[in-house]
Each structure stands twice: as C-alpha cells, then as structure tokens.
Amino acid sequence: MAGYASPLALPLPRGGAAHWVRSYWTLIRWHLAGLRMWLSLLATIQVLAGAGFIFGIALFFRHIPATAALFVCTGVPVINLVMVGLILGPQLVAEQKLKGSYEFTRSLPVPKTAAAGAWYTVCLLAGLPAVAVSLLLAEARYGIAFTVSPSIVPAVALTAFTGTMLGYGLGHAIPNPMTTRLITQLLIFAIFGYVPILFPAAQLPGWLVEVNGWLPFGHMAVIVRAGLTTGLVTGVAASYAIVAAWGALGVALSGWALGRRG
Amino acid sequence: MAISAAAVAAGCTSEDWSFRAERVSKIYNGSLLANDAITLQVQPGEVYGLLGPNGAGKSTLVKQVIGLLKPTSGRLSIGPFDLVADPAAARQLCSYLPQAPMPIDSFRVREVIELTGRIRGGGRNEVRRRAAGLISALDLGEWAGTMGQRLSGGIKRLVGFSMVTVWPGRVVILDEPTNDVDPLRRRLLWDQIRLLGQQGCAVFLVTHNVMEAEKSVDRLAIIAGGRLIAEGTPSSLKAADRGHLRLQVMLAPGAATPELPPWVRHHVRAGHNLITAIGEADAARGIGWAAGLIGRGAAEEYALGATSLEDVYIRLTGQASAGGPGQD
Numbered sequence: 001m002a003g004y005a006s007p008l009a010l011p012l013p014r015g016g017a018a019h020w021v022r023s024y025w026t027l028i029r030w031h032l033a034g035l036r037m038w039l040s041l042l043a044t045i046q047v048l049a050g051a052g053f054i055f056g057i058a059l060f061f062r063h064i065p066a067t068a069a070l071f072v073c074t075g076v077p078v079i080n081l082v083m084v085g086l087i088l089g090p091q092l093v094a095e096q097k098l099k100g101s102y103e104f105t106r107s108l109p110v111p112k113t114a115a116a117g118a119w120y121t122v123c124l125l126a127g128l129p130a131v132a133v134s135l136l137l138a139e140a141r142y143g144i145a146f147t148v149s150p151s152i153v154p155a156v157a158l159t160a161f162t163g164t165m166l167g168y169g170l171g172h173a174i175p176n177p178m179t180t181r182l183i184t185q186l187l188i189f190a191i192f193g194y195v196p197i198l199f200p201a202a203q204l205p206g207w208l209v210e211v212n213g214w215l216p217f218g219h220m221a222v223i224v225r226a227g228l229t230t231g232l233v234t235g236v237a238a239s240y241a242i243v244a245a246w247g248a249l250g251v252a253l254s255g256w257a258l259g260r261r262g
Numbered sequence: 263m264a265i266s267a268a269a270v271a272a273g274c275t276s277e278d279w280s281f282r283a284e285r286v287s288k289i290y291n292g293s294l295l296a297n298d299a300i301t302l303q304v305q306p307g308e309v310y311g312l313l314g315p316n317g318a319g320k321s322t323l324v325k326q327v328i329g330l331l332k333p334t335s336g337r338l339s340i341g342p343f344d345l346v347a348d349p350a351a352a353r354q355l356c357s358y359l360p361q362a363p364m365p366i367d368s369f370r371v372r373e374v375i376e377l378t379g380r381i382r383g384g385g386r387n388e389v390r391r392r393a394a395g396l397i398s399a400l401d402l403g404e405w406a407g408t409m410g411q412r413l414s415g416g417i418k419r420l421v422g423f424s425m426v427t428v429w430p431g432r433v434v435i436l437d438e439p440t441n442d443v444d445p446l447r448r449r450l451l452w453d454q455i456r457l458l459g460q461q462g463c464a465v466f467l468v469t470h471n472v473m474e475a476e477k478s479v480d481r482l483a484i485i486a487g488g489r490l491i492a493e494g495t496p497s498s499l500k501a502a503d504r505g506h507l508r509l510q511v512m513l514a515p516g517a518a519t520p521e522l523p524p525w526v527r528h529h530v531r532a533g534h535n536l537i538t539a540i541g542e543a544d545a546a547r548g549i550g551w552a553a554g555l556i557g558r559g560a561a562e563e564y565a566l567g568a569t570s571l572e573d574v575y576i577r578l579t580g581q582a583s584a585g586g587p588g589q590d
Binding site: 101 | 279325328329330331343348349351354355356358359360361362364365368369374378381382383422430431432462463
C-alpha cells in the first residue's frame with residue numbers, strides 16, 4: 001500500500017477566542033488565495049470605475065461647479081468601498097451555489113462571526129487602494145484640497161462593513177442564484193442613478209429624498225464626506241446611526257441565513 | 263459558536279465516539295418523505311457503506327449529519343454530542359466530501375490541501391506532513407503546484423478527498439468519493455479510505471457503486487425510498503443468496519424482456535442486460551434457456567457466475583448499481 005500511517009489526534013469540538021482568531025486568519029488566507037486570479041483585475045476595474053466618474057463628468061459639462069466636482073469626488077470612494085462586498089460578494093456566493101461547492105464551504109468548522117469578519121476584512125482591503133487612487137485623481141483633476149479628519153477611519157470602516165454585511169446576508173439568504181444576480185444588477189442601477197452618492201440629495205424629487213432618507217447608501221456618502229471635507233454636509237450623527245442600523249440588519253440577515261437548516 | 267464547556271468536558275472523558283442515527287426522518291415541504299425512521303450506528307475504525315439508488319435519501323441523511331439540513335424527527339449524535347442541537351459541533355466532528363465539485367479552481371493543489379487542514383484545526387507542521395503524505399500516497403505529486411482549474415475531474419476529486427481528510431474529523435463522510443477517478447488511483451484512494459478507519463475515524467461512505475463498496479466496507483446499509491431496507495456485513499447480506507448463481511443475458515437491441523421460466527428466482531432489467539438469479543441446481547436449465555434466446559435472436563450473449571453483493575442489491579432495490587452489470 002502506498003501510504004503513510006501517522007497517528008491521528010482526532011478532534012474534540014473547539015471554541016473560544018483562539019479558535020475564532022485562527023479561523024479568521026485562515027479564512028482570510030482562503031479568500032485571498034481563492035480570489036488571486038481576480039484581485040488585480042478587480043483592483044483595476046475599481047480604479048477605472050472611479051476614474052470614469054471623476055474624469056467622465058468633465059466630458060458632460062464644460063464648466064464643472066466646484067461643489068459638483070466635490071460631490072462626485074467624495075462619492076466615488078463610497079462606490080469603491082461597497083462595490084466588492086455589496087455587489088461582487090453575493091455574486092460569488094451565488095456562483096458557489098450554482099456550481100455546488102456551497103455545501104462544502106458551509107461544512108467548514110469555523111464560527112459564523114469569524115467567517116463574516118474574514119470576508120469583511122477582504123472586502124475592505126480590496127476597496128481601500130481604489131479609494132486612495134480616486135482621491136489622488138480627484139486632487140489632480142479638479143485641484144480639490146481634501147480636509148481629511150480622523151473621522152474618515154470610522155466612516156470608511158462602517159461604510160465597507162454595512163455594504164459587505166448586506167451583500168453577505170443577501171448572498172446567503174437568497175436560495176436561487178439567478179435571483180441574487182438580478183438583485184445585484186438592480187442595486188448597481190439604483191446606486192448609480194437614484195441614490196445621492198455622487199450628487200446632493202436636494203437634486204432628487206421629494207419622494208426619492210424621503211426614500212433615500214431610510215436607505216443606507218446616501219448616508220454612507222454623508223459620513224465619508226464628513227471625513228474628507230469641512231462644512232459640506234450636516235446631520236452626520238444621524239447618518240452614522242442609519243448606516244450602523246443597516247449594518248446590524250445585514251449582520252442579523254447573515255446570522256439567520258447561515259444558521260438556517262432546510 | 264455554541265459549544266458548552268460541559269459538552270466538551272463530557273467529550274474528553276467519553277470512550278464511545280460512535281456515530282448514531284436514531285429514527286431519523288426528513289420530510290420536505292410537508293409531504294415528501296426523504297428519510298423514514300433511519301436507525302444505524304457506525305463505530306470508530308469502521309468503514310460503513312450507505313448504498314442505494316439515486317434519490318434513495320442517502321445525501322439527505324448525510325446533509326443532516328453535517329448540519330446543512332435539520333431532521334423532521336429523530337436524533338443524530340457522535341459520542342456525547344447531539345448533532346441536531348449543536349450543528350457547530352457537527353461541523354467540527356465531521357469531515358464532509360460532497361458529491362458536487364470542490365471550490366479549488368483558484369488554488370494550487372498542495373496549498374488548498376494544507377489550507378483546509380489549517381482551517382480544520384491542524385497545526386502547521388502536522389498538516390504539511392500529512393498533506394505531503396496524501397499527495398504521495400494518491401500519486402498527485404506532479405500536480406502539487408498546479409492550479410485547480412487545470413486539473414482533470416478525477417484529480418480534482420482526489421484533491422477534494424485530500425482536503426477533507428488531511429485533518430479529518432471523528433466521522434469522515436465521503437459522498438461518491440471515486441467519481442471520475444481512474445482505476446489505478448481508485449485503488450490508491452480505497453487504500454487511504456481503509457487507512458482512515460485504521461486511524462480511528464468512523465468512515466461513512468455514500469455510494470451507489472456496490473461492486474466497489476463490497477471490497478472495502480466493513481458493514482453497509484442499503485437504503486431505498488428513504489427507508490433502510492438491509493444492514494450488515496457484505497458476507498451476512500450475501501448469505502440469503504448462497505446457493506444461487508447469476509445468469510446475465512445481454513438482450514438484442516430493441517428486444518422485449520422475454521418470458522421468464524418459473525425457476526428464475528428474481529430478475530431486473532438494466533438497459534440491454536437482463537440480470538437473473540437462479541439456483542445452482544438450475545445452472546444447466548439456465549444455460550439452455552439463454553442459449554435458446556440467442557438462437558431465436560432475442561439475445562446476443564450470456565454469462566453465468568457466482569452471486570455478489572450486487573445481486574443482493576438488485577434483489578432489494580430492483581435496480582442495478584453504478585459500475586454493476588448493465589451500467590456503461
């Protein structure tokens with residue numbers, strides 16, 4: 001017999017902080033290795049998408065008002081931050097369900113919170129380079145002098161968290177991969193056109209302003225803007241609360257979906 | 263993760279790490295009975311086969327063990343751990359190779375085996391050593407640095423097996439592990455499955471390939487229509503067929519099933535093959551009958567041989583198994 005015969009220390013169930021941390025790190029490695037063929041392409045698309053908005057707006061209008069340029073350039077980082085977690089994340093889960101590998105992933109012995117935490121970390125890491133490049137491009141194109149404050153750190157962290165958790169929850173909760181694809185397409189459509197990320201909310205019809213008041217995306221833009229500018233936005237505390245509430249909803253949805261047994 | 267200290271303490275002192283299913287039933291959508299009061303036990307060190315035709319309820323049962331599905335009623339346990347109440351413990355105590363493809367396209371072979379071992383709780387050096395052992399034992403060396411997307415289906419299957427067994431749980435669930443694997447490496451794979459048993463794992467092997475299972479399992483259960491219809495060692499299950507022979511007739515294309523003589527004990531048709539069981543004393547009559555069919559152009563050839571577990575399976579399920587007679 002070709003083989004080896006090492007004695008096995010068969011496992012007992014583990015728990016506690018050490019098990020959580022180990023699961024978290026090994027899953028980050030799992031995701032980074034699993035996405036390695038796509039990471040450079042993903043980063044390039046993220047940068048190009050940001051550059052597309054920043055430079056593209058100048059193609060529509062000969063003279064760009066400074067405030068309009070500022071709104072676009074402070075909105076692009078929000079799109080960079082949520083694109084991976086909110087759009088790509090659920091599509092990857094849908095693909096796993098389609099290919100049948102979802103069951104193996106679900107059978108891995110890791111805490112649900114460690115799995116979600118690892119995916120959040122990967123999405124944040126995937127978004128940050130594009131955010132930095134977008135801001136540099138904005139400075140170069142429009143001469144914007146951002147006034148970066150420490151609040152940018154929680155704003156970026158919370159925006160990516162809420163986007164990632166909502167995407168994570170949707171991906172795991174929706175049984176049909178096709179439905180997931182349609183919903184993510186709809187989200188892209190809505191975020192680019194009908195959500196006050198790249199422009200002030202006041203430019204939307206009143207009812208859409210009301211709807212967006214309850215949705216997280218416009219508020220993500222408010223808290224990120226508050227960390228990059230001075231005096232541009234108001235009601236920042238309320239925006240933090242709404243984004244955090246949606247993040248909590250994403251966590252609850254994820255917990256329910258991953259704990260569900262048919 | 264809801265694993266109580268008391269349960270862990272109980273686990274540490276328990277001697278009995280058997281896997282038990284007690285009257286497990288699963289009803290889908292309120293009416294479809296996929297598992298019907300299944301009771302079985304697998305001891306550590308035992309390779310236990312779960313055999314049955316497609317749709318018999320095998321995969322439903324193992325998905326309940328691993329915590330992907332919840333039984334409608336009944337109990338599943340490993341040692342002191344209630345797997346239904348504590349699916350997190352189930353995932354730690356069980357390794358699961360599903361029938362579906364594994365997500366390895368973007369990984370290198372050695373890397374994904376080691377990484378899964380680390381996720382499953384193995385130490386870096388031990389996992390590295392065991393991964394190297396599996397790669398060598400399954401003759402995967404030439405692909406150790408190859409990306410998953412470049413592998414053939416059979417090699418991917420062996421990589422999947424290595425992923426779930428590099429740091430195995432106390433119960434190793436293998437759902438059709440030999441699918442797509444070439445005959446040479448299939449033997450190496452069976453060696454490793456036996457070795458898992460020798461190392462103390464309870465191996466729960468789901469298959470509909472009876473001929474392969476007969477050579478490798480210690481005990482087996484046959485499941486059909488969601489019910490466990492037979493259980494025992496391969497020898498004990500074959501006992502009822504002692505004194506019987508298998509007469510297999512390959513019918514001419516398009517030929518209807520011929521009228522069967524009264525001394526045919528039972529039969530099943532699988533494609534062009536008519537598989538019958540006859541008594542040893544009826545061997546000469548059987549040959550004459552088959553030769554007559556060939557003479558009339560109703561059949562092309564026949565074979566007479568000893569019965570095997572396959573015949574038990576055919577008798578109990580009314581179907582030939584994968585890899586069995588009549589299966590291309």
